[in-house]
Amino acid sequence: xxxxxxxxxxxxxxxxxxxxxxxxxxxxxxxxxxxxxxxxxxxxxxxxxxxxxxxxxxxxxxxxxxxxxxxxxxxxxxxxxxxxxxxxxxxxxxxxxxxxxxxxxxxxxxxxxxxxxxxxxxxxxxxxxxxxxxxx
Amino acid sequence: xxxxxxxxxxxxxxxxxxxxxxxxxxxxxxxxxxxxxxxxxxxxxxxxxxxxxxxxxxxxxxxxxxxxxxxxxxxxxxxxxxxxxxxxxxxxxxxxxxxxxxxxxxxxxxxxxxxxxxxxxxxxxxxxxxxxxxxxxxxxxxxxxxxxxxxxxxxxxxxxxxxxxxxxxxxxxxxxxxxxxxxxxxxxxxxxxxxxxxxxxxxxxx
Numbered sequence: 037x038x039x040x041x042x043x044x045x046x047x048x049x050x051x052x053x054x055x056x057x058x059x060x061x062x063x064x065x066x067x068x069x070x071x072x073x074x075x076x077x078x079x080x081x082x083x084x085x086x087x088x089x090x091x092x093x094x095x096x097x098x099x100x101x102x103x104x105x106x107x108x109x110x111x112x113x114x115x116x117x118x119x120x121x122x123x124x125x126x127x128x129x130x131x132x133x134x135x136x137x138x139x140x141x142x143x144x145x146x147x148x149x150x151x152x153x154x155x156x157x158x159x160x161x162x163x164x165x166x167x168x169x170x171x172x
Numbered sequence: 173x174x175x176x177x178x179x180x181x182x183x184x185x186x187x188x189x190x191x192x193x194x195x196x197x198x199x200x201x202x203x204x205x206x207x208x209x210x211x212x213x214x215x216x217x218x219x220x221x222x223x224x225x226x227x228x229x230x231x232x233x234x235x236x237x238x239x240x241x242x243x244x245x246x247x248x249x250x251x252x253x254x255x256x257x258x259x260x261x262x263x264x265x266x267x268x269x270x271x272x273x274x275x276x277x278x279x280x281x282x283x284x285x286x287x288x289x290x291x292x293x294x295x296x297x298x299x300x301x302x303x304x305x306x307x308x309x310x311x312x313x314x315x316x317x318x319x320x321x322x323x324x325x326x327x328x329x330x331x332x333x334x335x336x337x338x339x340x341x342x343x344x345x346x347x348x349x350x351x352x353x354x355x356x357x358x359x360x361x362x363x364x365x366x367x368x369x370x371x372x373x374x375x376x377x378x
Contacts (some may be wrong), residue, residue: 067268094241095284114216128281130216149237152282 073159075118078171080164082107083138090158097150101160105138111164113138117148118159127155133163176245221345221371223266233272233351234367238274238283242353244326244362253353254288254324262334262347271349272328288324297321324364326353339374 066069070088087102097119105111116131128151136143150158215315217224245251255276258268269292279285289297304315337344346368353363 094243094246096237096240096282098241109179116214128278130214130224131233133216134230134233135226149241151237151240151278153284 058107075159075161076167077163078167078169080113080162081166081168082109082111083113083162083164083166085160085162086143093149096155097155097158099148099150099158099160101146103136103138103144103146103162105140105144107140108140109164110140111138111166112136113144114163115146116161117154118161119150119152120157120159121154124157127152139152179186179211218371221263221373222264223344223347226276227369228271229269230369231367233280235349235351235365236275236278236282238285238361238365239279239328239351239353241365244353244355246283248325249326250284250286252286252288252322253326253328254356255290255325256329258330258332258351260332262332263336264334265349266332268332275328275351286321324356325358328353342372343375344370344372346370 045102070085074085078101081089082105082108084104085101086098086104092098097108099117103113113136114133115135118131119127121127136144136146146160210288214229215226217226239245255272258272260266260268263343276287288291301316301318304310305318328351330349332347334348335346347370349367349369351365352361353360
């Protein structure tokens with residue numbers, strides 16, 4: 037009897053399942069949710085976008101985001117907006133990355149105005165040096 | 173016999189492998205000494221605490237978006253604006269024209285405002301009209317006529333100031349960029365905004 041006759045196959049299957057777990061096949065964010073509008077290369081450890089609202093004022097989309105710092109230390113945040121037209125194309129070129137200091141246990145409000153009346157949608161791209169290194 | 177020796181020689185094998193590898197490798201269209209590389213022009217630059225590209229870009233974005241929300245610009249469809257001087261009152265050299273150029277570009281791209289020729293470009297405008305009208309080189313019905321320039325409804329002007337403080341190894345620089353929109357006919361200030369930037373550097377290593 038060879039109970040571990042298929043041991044190599046079992047190891048391969050386990051490794052494959054572990055790898056697929058690392059790839060983090062999370063379901064896509066619900067349309068209209070904050071996560072659908074926020075892009076982050078890796079999940080931030082202490083900073084979180086807790087509120088996001090957009091309204092058209094004087095023909096221009098105005099966006100306000102609230103960032104919460106859950107850490108006892110001040111945290112650095114880098115952010116920029118991507119502005120999109122009705123077809124999903126970028127409008128106004130790339131914005132500059134902007135640095136913002138978020139104090140310990142405090143909230144910081146970011147606000148921005150679309151560069152053109154053609155803008156109908158947006159993405160908030162955020163990045164913090166202190167992050168988990170994992171996909172959000 | 174001789175042929176077989178060539179095929180089995182190490183030099184032949186190495187050459188064949190090198191050729192195969194070079195065939196597979198993707199060649200990037202670059203010519204470089206290895207010391208120069210392109211970076212992201214939008215990155216946050218903190219090499220020193222002097223006025224830098226991030227400050228310029230941040231000011232331009234902030235001022236342009238704030239100005240586009242000014243109610244004064246919605247009274248008339250696509251009003252005509254000109255850029256006056258932005259005075260540099262800091263202790264360092266800052267190209268304020270570059271800042272106003274960036275602001276103007278962003279506003280023009282919105283399509284909501286038109287810009288008239290400013291004082292720095294006026295001589296070029298006059299030269300062009302003179303060339304078309306007074307050199308006799310152009311057809312009269314095809315040349316642009318003198319006396320049809322439009323006066324700007326508003327002008328943009330401002331200042332940039334700084335406060336620099338040092339304490340031991342710490343240097344703190346505070347910039348304040350102020351911009352205002354003035355109605356050229358009435359002289360009334362219709363809009364104003366400020367952008368503040370603080371940069372602190374520490375020379376000590378420990």
